[in-house]
Amino acid sequence: MKEMPQICGFNECSEAGIDVFAPAIFMNGCNFRCPYCMNAVLATGGSRKDIDIELIKSHVLEEKSEWFMISGGEPTCVQIDLLINLLEEIKSWGCKIGMSTNGSKLEVLKKILPMLNYVAMDIKASDEKTLRNLGMENGQIDLIYSKCALTETKIAREDFDYEIRTTLYPEYIYKESIEDIGQILRKDDKWVFQQFRHTKNMLDPKAHEIEPYTEEEVKSLIKIAKNYSDNVLFRYV
DSSP states (O other), X not given: OOOXXXXXXXXXXXXXXXXXXXXXXXXXXXXXXXXXXXXXXXXXXXXXXXXXXXXXXXXXXXXXXXXXXXXXXXXXXXXXXXXHHXXXXXXXXTOEEEEEEOSOOHHHHHHHGGGOSEEEEEOOOSSHHHHHHHTOTTTHHHHHHHHHHHHHHHHHOTTOEEEEEEEXXXXXXXXXXXXXXXXXXXXXXXXXXXXXXXXXXXXXXXXXXXXXXXXXXXXXXXXXXXXXXXXEEEEXX
């Protein structure tokens, strides 16, 4: 078997965001520093776990899994040749592959899109200052180009789809930011909102001081989003 990247986590059955449950792996390291990140150890590249891919393969083949999900951390931060080796290996198991990504590594995303069947792309914020503080080198422009890459792939391939995800972190997402993000989406895009909630392993302890939106506030923000997408969903994570 070819050399594989470090796999730091494995869930035998996770909610895949595509109306199915699927096995999922988690990669080490991320170029973003989102204060509410629930996988702080992975985001900072601090995990020492290295799960044997043969164990994962055995489970997938035994369960005859149709889908396989890759998350992190940020998968596109993995060394590109190792990431391609991993994707090729998973494809050899007969699985469709879905990936969660922040969309900032455009050139990597373009290279691996032919091997992916589903992408969940997080849009963290809309203003350039926030995005740069999070770690995006070129501000909002990369969001637009990543989004275009996904759209073009969906149009060209019947076996590919994507969703846009936005976590309702009040410091980053509010009425104006939803309007800004909405303007780069298509009306038929699936736009999934996730409620921000406090967890013990968040990257920045100060995030515990931020109060999540109330149910009424969430409904108000989603109502705005529906002006831009005909397929707006809300999930608790």
